[in-house]
Amino acid sequence: MRILVTGGCGFIGSNFIRYLLSCHPEHEIINLDKLTYAGNLHNLEGISGHPNYRFVQGDIAESSVLEPVFEGKIDGVIHFAAESHVDRSIEDAMAFVHTNVVGTYQLLNFAKRYKVDRFLHISTDEVYGELGSRGTFTEDSPIKPNSPYAASKASSDLMAKAFFRTHHLPVIITRCSNNYGPYQFPEKLIPLMITRAMQDLPLPVYGDGQNVRDWIYVMDHCEALVRVFFEGKEGEIYNIGGDGERTNLQVVNAILDYMGKPRSLITFVKDRPGHDFRYAMDYTKIKKALGWEPKVLFEEGIRGTVDWYRNNRSWWESILNGTYRAVGSVNTGPEK
Ligand SMILES: NC(=O)c1ccc[n+]([C@@H]2O[C@H](COP(=O)([O-])OP(=O)(O)OC[C@H]3O[C@@H](n4cnc5c(N)ncnc54)[C@H](O)[C@@H]3O)[C@@H](O)[C@H]2O)c1
Known part of the structure; x- marks a missing residue:
């Protein structure tokens, strides 16, 4: 099978490509990535020479980029590419509309035109909005996004569903909770806290730190995606959860304790506007249907993640000090 993976140079996409090639080396993978500030070619070092792997740099919203890729015959699409950071979407959501909405529409359109056999659209629990202190999201929960990021992902989910219903495009949607693990860009909560703690810098925690997220180790997510892509049912939505509900403060404390750093590094900062209180996933459907x-x-995953950032200091330092700059990136650090 020839599989187009979009956004494969980002956090989850790069872990996914590495995992897919290790368990299904017979499939051919084309990784289409624009290399925004979040895309990093170093995430796939060691893979670039694999005989069944090819990288194409380009924007999923551009027909001139998609045309030659689809002309080469694509059997399946696994769509990760997105703008993914809520805080950036609050500052300016234009790139989110461009990639998450227009880009997804373009991909769906090309997949329809070239009759792909499967289209896996990767989405997020954030499309469901927020929960109070009880309850969980099921696949039937209403879509009630709050941040511009979540709204752009919800828009792309609805377009993907419409292509299934209207055009019979074989779409499957997954919605996953918060991921953590190796190669996560150091603007997201867990790598931000680890890398700052390693430098003995203050750790900014929004509000009172009581917002709750369900954390999933990235490789668990990747395993679920492989299962859904090959065995899932067209037209369905599958929730993916980690059984890892923690307040942000519990997450930061766990990191500091494992690193042997003082909790006095924590500084509470003004809350994020529109900050969702809690997300929690009911993943009974994927468990029953796909096992x-x-x-x-969480405790095991967080230790592994801290160890990875300790052992790969040059990876995150080169991002923070700007010496890594992706080709075509908006990360304008000095190039050396
Ligand atoms: N990180 C999480 O906790 C999480 C949880 C649930 C779902 N998701 C979803 O999973 C997907 C991947 O998330 P991530 O955390 O790996 O994101 P990321 O920000 O680390 O990576 C995004 C990748 O997409 C690429 N990209 C951005 N715009 C593009 C465009 N126009 N054309 C081509 N490539 C483009 C970037 O260069 C980057 O490599 C996203 O769709 C996100 O919504 C993420």
């Missing part, structure tokens, strides 16, 4: 459930406990 998937998360394996990595």
